Amino acid sequence: xxxxxxxxxxxxxxxxxxxxxxxxxxxxxxxxxxxxxxxxxxxxxxxxxxxxxxxxxxxxxxxxxxxxxxxxxxxxxxxxxxxxxxxxxxxxxxxxxxxxxxxxxxxxxxxxxxxxxxxxxxxxxxxxxxxxxxxxxxxxxxxxxxxxxxxxxxxxxxxxxxxxxxxxxxxxxxxxxxxxxxxxxxxxxxxxxxxxxxxxxxxxxxxxxxxxxxxxxxxxxxxxxxxxxxxxxxxxxxxxxxxxxxxxxxxxxxxxxxxxxxxxxxxxxxxxxxxxxxxxxxxxxxxxxxxxxxxxxxxxxxxxxxxxxxxxxxxxxxxxxxxxxxxxxxxxxxxxxxxxxxxxxxxxxxxxxxxxxxxxxxxxxxxxxxxxxxxxxxxxxxxxxxxxxxxxxxxxxxxxxxxxxxxxxxxxxxxxxxxxxxxxxxxxxxxxxxxxxxxxxxxxxxxxxxxxxxxxxxxxxxxxxxxxxxxxxxxxxxxxxxxxxxxxxxxx
Amino acid sequence: xxxxxxxxxxxxxxxxxxxxxxxxxxxxxxxxxxxxxxxxxxxxxxxxxxxxxxxxxxxxxxxxxxxxxxxxxxxxxxxxxxxxxxxxxxxxxxxxxxxxxxxxxxxxxxxxxxxxxxxxxxxxxxxxxxxxxxxxxxxxxxxxxxxxxxxxxxxxxxxxxxxxxxxxxxxxxxxxxxxxxxxxxxxxxxxxxxxxxxxxxxxxxxxxxxxxxxxxxxxxxxxxxxxxxxxxxxxxxxxxxxxxxxxxxxxxxxxxxxxxxxxxxxxxxxxxxxxxxxxxxxxxxxxxxxxxxxxxxxxxxxxxxxxxxxxxxxxxxxxxxxxxxxxxxxxxxxxxxxxxxxxxxxxxxxxxxxxxxxxxxxxxxxxxxxxxxxxxxxxxxxxxxxxxxxxxxxxxxxxxxxxxxxxxxxxxxxxxxxxxxxxxxxxxxxxxxxxxxxxxxxxxxxxxxxxxxxxxxxxxxxxxxxxxxxxxxxxx
Numbered sequence: 001x002x003x004x005x006x007x008x009x010x011x012x013x014x015x016x017x018x019x020x021x022x023x024x025x026x027x028x029x030x031x032x033x034x035x036x037x038x039x040x041x042x043x044x045x046x047x048x049x050x051x052x053x054x055x056x057x058x059x060x061x062x063x064x065x066x067x068x069x070x071x072x073x074x075x076x077x078x079x080x081x082x083x084x085x086x087x088x089x090x091x092x093x094x095x096x097x098x099x100x101x102x103x104x105x106x107x108x109x110x111x112x113x114x115x116x117x118x119x120x121x122x123x124x125x126x127x128x129x130x131x132x133x134x135x136x137x138x139x140x141x142x143x144x145x146x147x148x149x150x151x152x153x154x155x156x157x158x159x160x161x162x163x164x165x166x167x168x169x170x171x172x173x174x175x176x177x178x179x180x181x182x183x184x185x186x187x188x189x190x191x192x193x194x195x196x197x198x199x200x201x202x203x204x205x206x207x208x209x210x211x212x213x214x215x216x217x218x219x220x221x222x223x224x225x226x227x228x229x230x231x232x233x234x235x236x237x238x239x240x241x242x243x244x245x246x247x248x249x250x251x252x253x254x255x256x257x258x259x260x261x262x263x264x265x266x267x268x269x270x271x272x273x274x275x276x277x278x279x280x281x282x283x284x285x286x287x288x289x290x291x292x293x294x295x296x297x298x299x300x301x302x303x304x305x306x307x308x309x310x311x312x313x314x315x316x317x318x319x320x321x322x323x324x325x326x327x328x329x330x331x332x333x334x335x336x337x338x339x340x341x342x343x344x345x346x347x348x349x350x351x352x353x354x355x356x357x358x359x360x361x362x363x364x365x366x367x368x369x370x371x372x373x374x375x376x377x378x379x380x381x382x383x384x385x386x387x388x389x390x391x392x393x394x395x396x397x398x399x400x401x402x403x404x405x406x407x408x409x410x411x412x413x414x415x416x417x418x419x420x421x422x423x424x425x426x427x428x429x430x431x432x433x434x435x436x437x438x439x440x441x442x443x444x445x446x447x448x449x450x451x452x453x454x455x456x457x458x459x460x461x462x463x464x465x466x467x468x469x470x471x472x473x474x475x476x477x478x479x480x481x482x483x484x485x486x487x488x489x490x491x492x
Numbered sequence: 493x494x495x496x497x498x499x500x501x502x503x504x505x506x507x508x509x510x511x512x513x514x515x516x517x518x519x520x521x522x523x524x525x526x527x528x529x530x531x532x533x534x535x536x537x538x539x540x541x542x543x544x545x546x547x548x549x550x551x552x553x554x555x556x557x558x559x560x561x562x563x564x565x566x567x568x569x570x571x572x573x574x575x576x577x578x579x580x581x582x583x584x585x586x587x588x589x590x591x592x593x594x595x596x597x598x599x600x601x602x603x604x605x606x607x608x609x610x611x612x613x614x615x616x617x618x619x620x621x622x623x624x625x626x627x628x629x630x631x632x633x634x635x636x637x638x639x640x641x642x643x644x645x646x647x648x649x650x651x652x653x654x655x656x657x658x659x660x661x662x663x664x665x666x667x668x669x670x671x672x673x674x675x676x677x678x679x680x681x682x683x684x685x686x687x688x689x690x691x692x693x694x695x696x697x698x699x700x701x702x703x704x705x706x707x708x709x710x711x712x713x714x715x716x717x718x719x720x721x722x723x724x725x726x727x728x729x730x731x732x733x734x735x736x737x738x739x740x741x742x743x744x745x746x747x748x749x750x751x752x753x754x755x756x757x758x759x760x761x762x763x764x765x766x767x768x769x770x771x772x773x774x775x776x777x778x779x780x781x782x783x784x785x786x787x788x789x790x791x792x793x794x795x796x797x798x799x800x801x802x803x804x805x806x807x808x809x810x811x812x813x814x815x816x817x818x819x820x821x822x823x824x825x826x827x828x829x830x831x832x833x834x835x836x837x838x839x840x841x842x843x844x845x846x847x848x849x850x851x852x853x854x855x856x857x858x859x860x861x862x863x864x865x866x867x868x869x870x871x872x873x874x875x876x877x878x879x880x881x882x883x884x885x886x887x888x889x890x891x892x893x894x895x896x897x898x899x900x901x902x903x904x905x906x907x908x909x910x911x912x913x914x915x916x917x918x919x920x921x922x923x924x925x926x927x928x929x930x931x932x933x934x935x936x937x938x939x940x941x942x943x944x945x946x947x948x949x950x951x952x953x954x955x956x957x958x959x960x961x962x963x964x965x966x967x968x
Binding site: 023082083089091096099101102103105175200201202203205207208223235236237238239320321323324326327328329330332333334344349368371372373376 | 532535536537538539540541542543544571573575577579580582583634763764765768769770771949
């Protein structure tokens with residue numbers, strides 16, 4: 001059945017497409033069928049562009065396979081925070097309900113240039129604010145491993161879609177863990193690249209100094225292929241890194257021949273391996289580290305001493321930036337406008353009060369507060385200073401190790417509606433992912449097994465130095481190959 | 493007149509003459525259809541990002557160098573947050589804590605004495621759009637053509653003490669901007685705008701009084717009137733024992749008064765913070781040195797040179813160098829006729845008057861410098877009299893005519909032939925025997941009478957020097 005094709009990796013399908021064994025149209029039809037079969041339970045897709053995808057696939061087939069196009073004919077999905085020309089981009093918010101961009105994000109242009117077929121847009125927490133995808137204004141996405149549980153967030157739609165075989169890869173965005181945490185909850189691979197590695201042009205901004213687009217896939221090779229298609233300097237993004245972009249897929253393939261981790265020093269931060277982490281999570285992660293040691297890796301203890309300040313620092317910086325970034329949604333030029341307004345202040349107040357959901361409003365209010373006169377120094381300026389200390393922690397740690405590893409999340413996927421009443425509890429679930437965004441460094445989450453108690457996927461997180469994506473990919477592949485975590489979700 | 497000393501500081505916004513906007517590649521052209529010069533970036537669409545136009549940095553740095561500022565090696569763009577329909581992003585990208593230029597100064601001359609005005613800072617920012625309120629329907633529209641047009645804001649120290657000093661500072665600042673070629677200086681069209689902070693304090697008091705910020709002044713005259721009015725208004729309040737309120741006041745051109753627009757409690761909290769979409773701006777020493785080398789001769793240096801090179805009085809040199817176009821016109825005319833002082837007089841007395849009446853700038857002058865130079869030569873060589881020169885000036889100016897051809901065609905050449913003049917002199921003397929007798933009896937003041945009679949008889953074409961000479965001989 002077509003489900004078998006859906007469970008293949010992105011690179012495996014790409015190779016079948018390249019050799020002509022399957023056509024782009026058949027690959028696209030397979031994914032559309034899988035989406036149709038799983039969506040009643042998953043609710044991962046917000047906008048399906050079936051006709052456009054089939055037309056693009058037919059166009060590719062007519063031209064014939066192009067070996068220079070890394071993702072030729074491969075069906076993918078894109079998180080709804082990333083602008084897609086002619087395809088709705090709502091950010092999971094009512095305020096952008098009818099918004100259709102007339103431009104592609106640079107990362108989307110990269111996918112298209114590589115020959116990928118875009119199937120549609122995935123669900124997310126509104127404006128990427130959340131850790132469970134429950135803050136979407138449209139629908140709640142379920143975890144393919146247990147539909148009573150959340151897929152994580154904010155890129156929960158992309159994670160559920162990739163895990164369930166709706167597509168072979170998806171783009172996510174990560175401001176404080178929004179790629180890595182849902183990847184961990186859904187048992188897939190997710191990369192948050194070095195800040196500046198992937199252009200932010202066309203990514204609807206949440207926390208501009210933290211946001212990065214990254215790939216979400218089922219294998220490390222797939223992630224390398226997708227990252228190569230979207231990474232690189234972009235003159236349209238002033239924060240884009242000028243550093244040359246490697247061919248991650250080729251570099252990973254070249255390394256894979258070596259196969260072991262001899263000489264690689266894995267740093268285990270004390271702050272990530274102790275209190276507050278569920279035992280089943282620690283067990284899975286320790287087993288993965290043991291596997292790495294078996295492959296020749298050396299394990300060293302490191303410390304990231306400013307970790308306890310990371311959550312507070314992160315939420316000040318992210319909310320401050322968000323309060324300003326979301327000011328453009330004012331009902332004047334596009335998006336939701338409240339028809340009952342009778343004056344300018346009313347237009348702003350009503351459009352924004354009805355267009356934004358409660359979590360977004362909470363973050364705008366807090367962000368406005370921390371930037372206001374009399375509070376700026378105590379909050380925003382202080383947070384910016386602590387942020388530098390957090391980054392320095394990582395630089396110091398990388399003096400004695402090559403890759404830092406720890407759990408992606410203190411716990412496996414939780415139940416739908418379990419944490420929605422307590423935003424603070426929800427914020428604390430990001431504790432292991434947010435430091436990386438504050439430091440601007442690359443990280444990834446890989447599946448390392450199912451929790452003994454929850455039977456839900458557990459993710460191991462790997463951190464690298466700036467532009468150390470290749471090192472992360474090679475280490476991750478070795479660990480995943482050794483651990484061989486179950487990849488087929490049994491919830492759908 | 494008053495017991496109070498006025499303290500005035502000015503904030504000037506100058507629109508920079510770049511081809512494209514500050515953070516996108518849209519054109520800055522003026523007078524287009526509404527929303528014609530607009531793209532995803534300057535209209536604040538979701539997900540778009542600003543990319544700095546490097547020409548803006550060059551222009552801002554050059555202005556800083558021209559007024560003795562320190563140009564910071566690293567400066568930071570910041571977001572100024574407020575809601576308004578003409579501000580599509582909900583924030584203006586500006587500079588706050590670390591502007592590109594700081595600590596400059598500008599010397600101006602008022603009533604013959606020099607005054608140095610400190611310049612606190614110069615920073616770059618984007619202009620906002622325009623709201624247009626419909627006259628026929630209950631609706632407002634937004635034109636984003638101006639959104640993202642580059643501005644520099646030049647903030648002075650509160651160093652000025654009178655409206656005259658404020659206007660002198662503004663004129664000097666505008667002159668430099670135009671000399672640098674970075675701003676067209678047009679106040680009516682809003683490419684050179686000014687807000688004034690005005691406060692009073694008793695003479696001798698160090699502490700500053702409460703200030704009012706004045707807006708909506710679209711000419712130097714408005715600035716002068718608005719500040720004068722505000723000084724009187726505040727003096728009256730203080731005389732009555734009332735307090736001045738910190739507020740923003742709009743100048744009402746028709747009534748010549750200032751009126752409250754918003755008070756301190758209604759003031760915005762702009763929540764400035766560094767713009768995370770733009771990296772800190774770095775200006776290298778090499779870049780700065782290259783820009784410094786490109787600076788043109790500035791008004792003060794040019795004025796001094798005009799005094800030493802052409803022998804002009806400082807006052808005349810001031811008039812001629814205030815506008816770069818006028819100074820250029822003068823130098824070209826002086827070069828061609830080799831009579832700099834005469835050329836200066838013609839420009840100041842005739843040309844500037846005609847330009848002013850025709851509301852033209854020197855750059856758009858219909859009479860080219862070569863023609864004015866020829867006119868100077870015609871007069872100096874005695875071919876025509878100065879009087880004739882002045883008479884024909886309006887016509888040759890308006891039509892850009894060559895004065896030499898014009899004079900020949902109209903037969904206006906001066907009578908320099910002593911034989912031809914002699915008969916005219918003889919006739920005048922014969923017709924006025926009483927005056928001749930009186931002159932000879934010692935009433936020598938009648939010389940002017942005879943000259944006038946002769947000029948009248950020759951319709952102004954007689955060479956005055958020759959007339960004097962002939963009269964002197966014949967009346968001896």
